[in-house]
Amino acid sequence: MSIDLAGGTIYVKGRGGAHIALLTLVSLWALAWALAWALAFTGNSAVAKEPAGTSGNVPKALAVETFLADIARSVAGDRLVVESLIPVGVDPHGFEPTPKDAKKVAACDILIVNGAGFEEFLNKLLANVGGKRSVIVAAAGLAPRGARPDEDGRHETDPHFWLDPNHVIKYVQNIRDGLVSADPGGAPGYARNAESYIAKLRALDAWIRGQVVQVPEKDRLLVTNHESLGYFADRYGFTIVGTIVPSVSTGASPSAKQLVAIIDAVKKTGARAIFLETGTNPKLARQIAQETGIKVVEGLYTHSVSGPGGDAPTYIDMIRFNTRAVVGALR
Secondary structure, eight states: OEEEEETTEEEEEOGGGOEEEEEEHHHHHHHHHHHHHHHHTTTTHHHHHSOTTOOSOOOOEEESSHHHHHHHHHHHTTSSOEEESSOTTOOGGGOOOOHHHHHHHHHOSEEEEOOTTOOTTHHHHHHHHOSOOEEEETTTTOOOOBOOOOTTOOOOBOOOGGGSHHHHHHHHHHHHHHHHHHOGGGHHHHHHHHHHHHHHHHHHHHHHHHHHTTSOGGGOEEEESSSOSHHHHHHHTOEEEEESSSSSSTTOOOOHHHHHHHHHHHHHHTOOEEEEETTOOOHHHHHHHHHHOOEEEEEEOSSOOOOTTSSOSSHHHHHHHHHHHHHHHHO
């Protein structure tokens, strides 16, 4: 058997000089690229995901929300990678997991959730993916505030603990303890990282207090899109005058009676601004503003951080941005 190359084509000759096969050079290049991509997404992928400075099997961690992933990364440090299930800018209240999301959950060793009923889709998702994993409930141990009653007198539990950074100290402690349980070898680093981040949260709390004093007490009145800023208001001396959506979830809709009630509340209290989260349809807020003269402040980061080049790429940036927006509108 012999091989001849002529005109960019490989000829493979059998006995007697018969041509028994041929491949073009272009085909060989395509085959080589296909093999390279296959290797990149199979055998080499596990190595690429292992954090620098670690050895052995490192748990795969997945946080449901982007702000929770950022908090968890501050505790994990370089020991392990923490990914986010819900993409940046997506409202967790309306999140519908895809088969790709289910694969992410199935592949993780540690799942970090907010808890307090926030992730309504989670029980069904976990039942479908099966398997075993450590679940860290960030809000475990925190006492929830009750949202204001709806027209039927029902109270919902408010899960938005993270909008008060003092509650996030408990998040950090729970995440630290959960990571130590799943990965005992990383315990010293997790403890150091948690202590450092808690110090940043305490500094953030002091900074917020210093900003809020610029707003006269009589003007510390908040009108929001839905029940999300209650913990922030409780901590820093604001009063929630009303919400457009009468629920802790953005999926509910206000009745005509409820819209009339919030317009009356704005007129009666003299509230000066309605605060909307990123991604919120401002139509109803603008209608209320037209009726009352109140201003509409859009773009608060309440459920997601921004992208790396945005105004709030981290949890701490998110709270700072919101504080500046609130203070700037009311002082």
